[in-house]
Amino acid sequence: MPGGVVVRVVDDHLCIDPQFKTAIHDFRAEGLDANRLDGWVGKVGWEKLLNKASTTFRELADKDKQGLDEKKAKALMLVKPTMVKRPVLEVGDRVLVGFKPEVYEQAVGK
Secondary structure, three states, X not given: XXXXXXXXXXXXXXXXXXXXXOOOOOHHXXXXXXXXXXXXXXXXXXXXXXXXXXXXXXXXXXXXXXOOOHHHHHHHHHHOHHHEOOOEEEEOOEEEEOOOHHHHHHHHOO
C-alpha cells in the first residue's frame, strides 16, 4: 500500500488518520492477490495468517485440514480469503495480523 496505513486506536476502535495516505482492501469482497499473500507469509508466517477458528476453516473436510503446510495453507486462503485472520495491517514494511490496540499504537508511534 502506498504510504502504508496510519491508524489511531481510540477506545479500542480502529481509526484511520485522514491526514495520511491509506488504502483499505476488502479481500473478502475484492479477492486476495497471491503476491500479496506471499509477502505476508514471508513476514509473519502462514500459521499466523490462517484463521483456524474461522467458520470457513472449521467447515472444511478433515482431509483438507490435515497435513497443513505453507503451500496447502496458501492455496486454501487464496480460494477462501475468509480463512485469513483479520485485519491485516501493512505499516511501512511491517505486517500486523489481528487487532490488538496496544500493538497498533506502538506500530504507528501513537
